[in-house]
Amino acid sequence: MRSPQDASVNLHALEPEDFLEEVHSFEHWFESVSGYLVGLDHGHRRDVSEPSIVGAERQRLIATLCSYAVAETAALEASSGLIAIAPNRASKIFLSTQTADEGRHVEVVLNRLRELGVADPDAEVERRAGRSIRNFRERLLELVAAHEWDSAIFAQNVALETMEYTVFRAHARVADPVTRDMLERILRDERRHIGFGENELGRRIAQDPRRRAWLSTVKSELDRLVLSTFDEALEELRVPRGDRPQLGRDYLQAVARLGLD
Amino acid sequence: MAELLDPAAEVPRRRFELDDRGFDEVPRKYRRFYRRWEGPDDSLAPNEAICPVCKIVIRSPRELRVGDRLYCMACMTRVVIVRGEGGRLEAQTVY
Numbered sequence: 001m002r003s004p005q006d007a008s009v010n011l012h013a014l015e016p017e018d019f020l021e022e023v024h025s026f027e028h029w030f031e032s033v034s035g036y037l038v039g040l041d042h043g044h045r046r047d048v049s050e051p052s053i054v055g056a057e058r059q060r061l062i063a064t065l066c067s068y069a070v071a072e073t074a075a076l077e078a079s080s081g082l083i084a085i086a087p088n089r090a091s092k093i094f095l096s097t098q099t100a101d102e103g104r105h106v107e108v109v110l111n112r113l114r115e116l117g118v119a120d121p122d123a124e125v126e127r128r129a130g131r132s133i134r135n136f137r138e139r140l141l142e143l144v145a146a147h148e149w150d151s152a153i154f155a156q157n158v159a160l161e162t163m164e165y166t167v168f169r170a171h172a173r174v175a176d177p178v179t180r181d182m183l184e185r186i187l188r189d190e191r192r193h194i195g196f197g198e199n200e201l202g203r204r205i206a207q208d209p210r211r212r213a214w215l216s217t218v219k220s221e222l223d224r225l226v227l228s229t230f231d232e233a234l235e236e237l238r239v240p241r242g243d244r245p246q247l248g249r250d251y252l253q254a255v256a257r258l259g260l261d
Numbered sequence: 262m263a264e265l266l267d268p269a270a271e272v273p274r275r276r277f278e279l280d281d282r283g284f285d286e287v288p289r290k291y292r293r294f295y296r297r298w299e300g301p302d303d304s305l306a307p308n309e310a311i312c313p314v315c316k317i318v319i320r321s322p323r324e325l326r327v328g329d330r331l332y333c334m335a336c337m338t339r340v341v342i343v344r345g346e347g348g349r350l351e352a353q354t355v356y
Contacts, residue, residue: 011294012321012329012330016330019339020337024337035285035288036285192335192337195335196336196337198338199339202354253313257314
């Protein structure tokens with residue numbers, strides 16, 4: 001086993017089990033997020049100027065953020081629920097850090113709604129969030145409640161997180177400076193979440209290849225929900241239909257790497 | 262085995278001094294091992310590969326060869342360097 005001092009000389013010389021131990025630790029998470037979350041004001045930099053967003057543009061942004069709030073709440077509820085059924089300590093600790101990330105995301109999205117003049121963000125989310133993401137949340141929580149570890153990790157850390165990763169990146173490119181800064185900091189967290197899901201499932205499929213067939217069934221069932229949720233989010237962002245297949249590429253590549261049909 | 266068959270393996274590897282390129286998503290002591298992809302005008306150095314999962318650029322202190330192992334700390338992925346279609350070196354996930 002190499003010590004962390006060796007790792008700082010050449011990180012890539014670490015043994016795989018030492019690398020996994022390091023990146024799943026709470027200390028690693030804390031040092032990582034400290035790099036981009038310290039000194040913010042409700043999830044975005046204080047020195048980013050707030051533009052005037054009015055009329056239909058403001059309404060569209062509010063509707064979009066309402067759907068994001070449901071997606072982040074789904075991930076908060078699911079990642080905290082998954083801790084109890086995680087098969088090992090490293091996954092439990094990682095999920096505790098993901099739970100903290102998701103709690104932060106819910107909070108900063110609701111605060112962005114307040115900054116846009118929404119008096120009661122929770123009521124606004126209830127009223128305006130998209131139908132597809134609500135359905136996805138319901139299905140995800142069913143899988144968690146049924147203690148379906150593989151299925152729930154696929155639904156949350158591969159499907160939902162990849163959708164968020166893709167949609168937030170697309171949104172950040174065209175967003176106002178405050179929303180962009182908030183989204184770019186959420187995206188830094190999402191990289192860990194998608195990586196955890198894919199690697200966890202990849203290792204479990206390698207241990208027992210029969211899991212691949214089961215996860216392919218879960219994927220087929222979720223595909224309709226994933227597509228409609230993607231479509232709904234990209235419609236709100238006014239992404240041209242012709243550009244959408246390109247944006248779905250990350251999800252398709254992830255399931256292909258896992259060998260899922 | 263693949264490395265033994267690679268003609269490039271006969272040539273001594275170049276070493277690279279890694280500098281901090283502002284990648285703030287990992288603990289400070291590991292930042293120099295990563296950087297963000299800067300878009301269409303960017304290109305990979307001989308010691309760099311793109312993480313197939315999160316698309317961050319992974320950097321090694323030595324020139325990459327087929328069979329090398331790298332870690333993407335941003336998304337916790339282990340990759341191995343393979344020769345892809347067209348002969349370019351690229352990173353492939355190892356679970």
